[in-house]
Amino acid sequence: MKHTLVEKIFGNKVGHEVKPGDIITVPVDWCMVDDIMAKFCIGKFEEMGFTKVYDPEKIVLIYDHFLPSTQADDTVAFHAGDAFAEKYGIKNVHRTDGICHQLMTEAGYVKPGDIAFGTDSHTVTYGCVGAFSTGIGYTEMAGILGTGEIWIKVPETIKVQIEGKLNEGVTSKDVILRIIGDLTASGATYQALEFCGSTVSDMSVASRMTMTNMAVEAGAKCGICIPDEKTAEYCNIPYDEKIKNLCPDEGASYSKVLTYKAEDFVPVMACPSLVDNIHPVSELKGTKVDEVFLGSCTNGRLEDLQAAAAVLKGRKKAPHVQFIVTPASRKVYKEALNDGTLEILSKAGAIITTPGCGLCCGRAGGVLTDDEVVVATNNRNFLGRMGTSKVKIYLASPVMAAKAALFGEITE
Amino acid sequence: MGKIFKFYKDVDTDQIIASQYLLFPTIDEMKTHTFESLNSDFAKDVRPGDFVVADENFGCGSSREQAPGVLKALGVKAVIAKSFARIFYRNSINIGMPVIVCKDLYEAVKDGDEMELDLENGVIRANGKEYSCTKLPAKMQEILDQGGLIASLNREE
Incomplete structure (x- = not known):
């Protein structure tokens, strides 16, 4: 039987051929738990009565959504995660190193052919290196932490x-x-x-x-x-x-x-408020922009920042635009600092923040009000995600984001 | 019989429960904000035994288990949709909340109608008509029957 890449990865792991529709139990190479879900996941783990984790070296805790903390109880997540890590001998804890989905490959965890699960839907990112990875809820993650395996239906x-x-x-x-x-x-x-x-x-x-x-x-x-x-x-x-x-x-x-x-292919944007509401930028030009966000696990890497810097070099953003740049990780931040990219963006008027997820999920920074428009390089333009439910989010590439920052309106 | 609260397609998890409420200490404290951006009275109006009915792709977006969690905490008996996003679907089963795929119900009912669910036979009754719905895969039905993943795992040991 001939197999797709995902079927091959599952087949290798379970030691026999698999086909779409099969329900199989797979061993898990990597578990990623982020700060939002840590406390709940740990609670479920304890409720299940486990006394140890299946392999402390395969578990990675990453604090990224709540850094820097913005609400009074945010740090509860860190305390819960730290206590759990200490109790069960988990050494892979990242406190200010960057966004979880950037770190899982960048820091050397997930490799080609691996199977990884995470408590965040964008766990699918690690497919970039030829791994199978997907998001699950915290109760299922608690089950994996204890057993090291999970059931899955082999996808078409x-x-x-x-x-x-x-x-x-x-x-x-x-x-x-x-x-x-x-x-x-x-x-x-x-x-x-x-x-x-x-x-x-x-x-x-x-x-x-x-x-x-x-x-x-x-x-x-x-x-x-x-x-x-x-x-x-x-x-x-x-x-x-x-x-x-x-x-x-x-x-x-x-x-x-x-x-x-x-x-x-031409430059396009996902228009408010559905990710599949795609239009060529040529149809949208002239739309006035209040904020531009360059960053996230989708587009916060060095090449993204460099692409924006190439547009903005020696120029200034439009005065009325709040232009926020969030490198995806500390490593990206350092590289962009060392090669002059951050200097170009800063001179162009960007606010450069610490790596993290707060802005993308509307939890911290850059939050907007009714009828304001943001051009953002992240992955979701859901209703109310970056402020009130009347904020208009346009998802775009770093190049288009930089142009929107420069001209203060969507520009081809 | 329970009342139908009807929503459209691609209802995402941010709309079910927004990210600023996710770290509230308990699901009970979060539940008053359910569907806040779509229907701010939902949490007040819904009664135990009521149903959420939606078009395609219900629960798309994030992996937050709090989304089915708040619906269950408000007493929603089941979510019936033309289709579900996969993480929401798994999460619902894992916390013991039925998620039912039914292709024909959505167009046939309106917000505020009443319906009855016969989970065992896979039948929905509303406005004097019957609608058949898709059954769960055996593995999922087993988890749901036992009241969720925790009960199911405890039983395996």
Whole structure:
């Protein structure tokens, strides 16, 4: 039987062939618990009566949504997490290092072929290195922490094949937004999205992360890219037979195949207030902008900041725009500091914040009021996510975000 | 019989319970903010035994288990939708709240109508008509029957 990449990963882990629809119990290589869910997850773990975790080295606690803390009880999450880590010998605790989904691959945890679960829906990001990863609730996570395994239905796979070279000013964000628009917000529910073709091969791992990160916005169980030499280099592992075998079989069966030519992609935005409400930027130009947010686990990496800096070098943002830049991790922050990117953005008038999730989920910083417009590089424009329910959120690439900051209105 | 609270498609978890309430100490303290941005009276008006009925892709968005949690805490007996986002679906079963896929009910009822759910036979009765609904996979039905994942895990040991 021929297999898609996700079927192969599951088959390798359980030691026999699997097919879509099979319900299997899989061993879990990585558990990611973020600060929002830590306290609840720990509570459920105790309620289940476990006395130890299955493997302290496979559990990663990351504080990112509440840093810096903004509400009186936010720090309760850190105390709960710290006490749990100490009690069960968990050493992988990140307190100010960055956004969980950036750190899980950047800090060297998730590798090609691994199976990872996290208490956040954007856990799908780790497919960027050819791993299976997905989000779950805190009760299920508590179960994994105790048992080291979880049941899962092997998903059908949708193949997304993109060939050719993207036009100047078009990024992987424009690609994934267009794909979500075509699939709709529920078009890939319960399924895997396998991204392949020369356009994806030409992308950096950082650009691929933007694509896999947003797979969940089409409802997908996971998004995945075929690991290659770039992946091996990013993960700091040899490019060996084991990685080379992590590719879909020729003739594998897919529930759907979407085929795109790279040159057909144009800059687009997801318009209020649905992720699949996609329009070309050319249709939106002239829309006045109150805030621009450049950051998040979707687009807060060095190449994203550099792309914005290339637009803004030697220039100033429009006076009325609140322009906020949040690097995805401390490592990205340092690199952008050292290569002058942050200086360019700062001179252009950006507020540069500590790495974290607060802004994207409307919990801390950049919160807006009725009828205000924000162009943001994150992954969700849900009603009320970044302020009141009348805030208009446009999701865009770093290039389009930088242009909106520069001109104070959406600009092609 | 329970009252129907009807919502549209792609209802996301931010709309069910917004992120600023997620760290309230208990689900009971969060539940008064359920559906705040869509219907600020929902938490006040809903009674134990009532139903939430929605179009496609109910519960899309984040992994927050508090979303099915607040609905259950308010006494919502089941959510019936044309389809569900997968994390919300799993979370609901894991906390012991029925989530029912029914393709035909949504267009046939309006907000405020009454309905009855026969979970065992997979049948919904509303306005004098019957609608069949999809049954859960055996693994999930087993977890739901035992009252959720905690009870289910405790039983395995």
